[in-house]
Amino acid sequence: xxxxxxxxxxxxxxxxxxxxxxxxxxxxxxxxxxxxxxxxxxxxxxxxxxxxxxxxxxxxxxxxxxxxxxxxxxxxxxxxxxxxxxxxxxxxxxxxxxxxxxxxxxxxxxxxxxxxxxxxxxxxxxxxxxxxxxxxxxxxxxxxxxxxx
Numbered sequence: 045x046x047x048x049x050x051x052x053x054x055x056x057x058x059x060x061x062x063x064x065x066x067x068x069x070x071x072x073x074x075x076x077x078x079x080x081x082x083x084x085x086x087x088x089x090x091x092x093x094x095x096x097x098x099x100x101x102x103x104x105x106x107x108x109x110x111x112x113x114x115x116x117x118x119x120x121x122x123x124x125x126x127x128x129x130x131x132x133x134x135x136x137x138x139x140x141x142x143x144x145x146x147x148x149x150x151x152x153x154x155x156x157x158x159x160x161x162x163x164x165x166x167x168x169x170x171x172x173x174x175x176x177x178x179x180x181x182x183x184x185x186x187x188x189x190x191x192x193x
Contacts, residue, residue: 070101072130076152076160085139086167093124093160095152097133107131109154113140116147130154144171 074095085091093111109130113122124137130152142148146164151157 070103070105072100072104072155073158074100074130074133074152076150076158079150079160079163081161081163083163085163085165087139087141087165088167089139090136091139092134092136093150093152094134095158097131100131104130104155106155109135109152111135111137112151112153113142114149114151114159115142115145117149119151124150139165139167141168144168 074097076093076095078092078094079085107130108126109128109132110126111124113120113124122140122142124140125135128135142165144164144166146162148163148165150160152160
């Protein structure tokens with residue numbers, strides 16, 4: 045008898061929770077507007093990443109954003125900005141010291157994931173497209189003074 049009473053109480057509680065309506069939440073996917081195709085950034089400079097935050101839904105699942113570097117369609121561990129309000133529509137970042145290339149993208153994370161078009165980062169003097177050599181210039185960036193040129 046006690047088991048039936050306990051079971052009935054638990055069942056009633058579960059049904060009341062299930063009957064409570066959940067707040068509707070929408071996914072917000074703001075497109076990145078800068079950098080865009082043809083953009084060239086230089087390592088070490090300050091740049092502004094922008095996205096169109098003009099039409100957000102009423103209830104955003106995650107209002108905090110993060111911007112991560114993507115190289116050749118592979119997400120890197122380089123975080124340029126985090127914990128900012130996704131509704132700002134812009135954030136200043138420092139362009140990281142990375143291999144030079146024209147196959148970079150930025151990933152805007154928050155309520156969803158959005159990628160910028162490919163753009164170029166230059167200024168490090170280091171690229172994947174060359175042979176290993178020893179140069180004094182590389183000593184400014186790397187302790188081993190061995191770099192790709």
